Amino acid sequence: xxxxxxxxxxxxxxxxxxxxxxxxxxxxxxxxxxxxxxxxxxxxxxxxxxxxxxxxxxxxxxxxxxxxxxxxxxxxxxxxxxxxxxxxxxxxxxxxxxxxxxxxxxxxxxxxxxxxxxxxxxxxxxxxxxxxxxxxxxxxxxxxxxxxxxxxxxxxxxxxxxxxxxxxxxxxxxxxxxxxxxxx
Amino acid sequence: xxxxxxxxxxxxxxxxxxxxxxxxxxxxxxxxxxxxxxxxxxxxxxxxxxxxxxxxxxxxxxxxxxxxxxxxxxxxxxxxxxxxxxxxxxxxxxxxxxxxxxxxxxxxxxxxxxxxxxxxxxxxxxxxxxxxxxxxxxxxxxxxxxxxxxxxxxxxxxxxxxxxxxxxxxxxxxxxxxxxxxxxxxxxxxxxxxxxxxxxxxxxxxxxxxxxxxxxxxxxxxxxxxxxxxxxxxxxxxxxxxxxxxxx
Ligand SMILES: [Zn+2]
Numbered sequence: 374x375x376x377x378x379x380x381x382x383x384x385x386x387x388x389x390x391x392x393x394x395x396x397x398x399x400x401x402x403x404x405x406x407x408x409x410x411x412x413x414x415x416x417x418x419x420x421x422x423x424x425x426x427x428x429x430x431x432x433x434x435x436x437x438x439x440x441x442x443x444x445x446x447x448x449x450x451x452x453x454x455x456x457x458x459x460x461x462x463x464x465x466x467x468x469x470x471x472x473x474x475x476x477x478x479x480x481x482x483x484x485x486x487x488x489x490x491x492x493x494x495x496x497x498x499x500x501x502x503x504x505x506x507x508x509x510x511x512x513x514x515x516x517x518x519x520x521x522x523x524x525x526x527x528x529x530x531x532x533x534x535x536x537x538x539x540x541x542x543x544x545x546x547x548x549x550x551x552x553x554x555x556x557x
Numbered sequence: 558x559x560x561x562x563x564x565x566x567x568x569x570x571x572x573x574x575x576x577x578x579x580x581x582x583x584x585x586x587x588x589x590x591x592x593x594x595x596x597x598x599x600x601x602x603x604x605x606x607x608x609x610x611x612x613x614x615x616x617x618x619x620x621x622x623x624x625x626x627x628x629x630x631x632x633x634x635x636x637x638x639x640x641x642x643x644x645x646x647x648x649x650x651x652x653x654x655x656x657x658x659x660x661x662x663x664x665x666x667x668x669x670x671x672x673x674x675x676x677x678x679x680x681x682x683x684x685x686x687x688x689x690x691x692x693x694x695x696x697x698x699x700x701x702x703x704x705x706x707x708x709x710x711x712x713x714x715x716x717x718x719x720x721x722x723x724x725x726x727x728x729x730x731x732x733x734x735x736x737x738x739x740x741x742x743x744x745x746x747x748x749x750x751x752x753x754x755x756x757x758x759x760x761x762x763x764x765x766x767x768x769x770x771x772x773x774x775x776x777x778x779x780x781x782x783x784x785x786x787x788x789x790x791x792x793x794x795x796x797x798x799x800x801x802x803x804x805x
Contacts, residue, residue: 390628397624405615407607423623431630448607453572480612490608498609513606516571534567541602
């Protein structure tokens with residue numbers, strides 16, 4: 374676990390299978406969990422993770438330092454791929470509630486950052502008002518269109534963007550800042 | 558006009574725009590400082606949100622499946638002459654068992670049913686079977702691929718053992734030329750579940766071949782090999798109809 378993501382990615386670039394496998398081992402669970410949160414289906418989540426790693430492996434130079442932190446970039450790609458998959462199947466899970474993942478055997482985060490951020494974030498989200506919780510979910514985790522969100526909330530199209538920003542800013546304020554990250 | 562574009566930020570962020578609108582919006586981003594700022598802000602505000610995902614254990618065999626599929630993506634097409642090979646016979650009892658499985662797969666892949674039967678009857682002609690079992694022989698198995706209905710294609714699939722690793726060699730003739738990003742894709746099936754097993758495009762004579770090192774980790778009982786024509790080289794499951802196939 375000594376290699377940094379950037380070092381590993383460099384090796385992936387050179388065709389080192391082991392380096393990709395290390396990245397895979399590091400992020401498998403996070404990416405799977407993220408995709409499962411979005412798609413609500415394990416099979417679909419697996420397909421998403423596979424698609425992400427195929428891109429990572431085949432498209433040389435798909436990531437570069439200019440795209441920000443590797444992990445953030447990887448998570449964003451996974452989120453976008455998940456939403457794409459959902460849209461392709463035209464299946465938006467009807468269950469929009471937070472924290473309702475039916476899990477027979479509870480699992481734990483395997484990355485330090487996930488562990489720290491995760492509990493704080495979930496706590497903060499749960500403290501948001503119901504409307505703002507739903508806004509974060511529909512916008513970020515379901516990736517709905519502006520129109521779809523307007524319909525869900527029965528609000529004018531023109532106010533959607535403002536409501537999203539408000540909810541996200543509110544959330545950001547409620548999450549304690551642990552350290553300064555490259556969120557420029 | 559500009560105002561219209563600014564209203565598309567949310568849909569741009571969520572990838573909801575069609576290609577043309579997407580490109581138009583990116584053009585707009587170059588010109589509109591407000592949108593650039595808002596987009597940066599959205600990204601910053603959501604950067605850590607994936608960490609809100611409740612941890613879920615992936616299936617224990619997911620890694621094997623995914624990495625095998627990922628690593629076969631670099632598989633290069635090889636144009637080799639496939640030498641004539643004698644089929645490798647197996648003891649009757651073992652062969653019988655091996656022919657049962659394809660039928661199960663075939664029930665899932667209806668188009669394979671006919672082929673599986675064709676092979677069954679063909680196989681029965683060889684009833685005088687040597688009792689010697691194939692051990693570390695180079696060639697584990699050779700099958701001729703049966704064309705699906707209305708297909709003029711033919712081909713051979715071979716499993717070769719090389720230093721303890723199994724390679725699948727597939728060769729086919731009379732293939733139609735591909736257009737655009739089309740490729741021929743070889744699949745290994747296990748109980749109806751397809752695994753990618755090599756990609757190729759035919760040469761000008763309609764002949765194509767590919768060697769694929771089977772590196773799907775874990776124990777697999779491949780029961781069928783099949784070839785489809787795919788719209789591009791990244792299909793995770795067959796999109797085209799099966800052109801050629803055989804039970805293994
Ligand atoms: Zn604008």
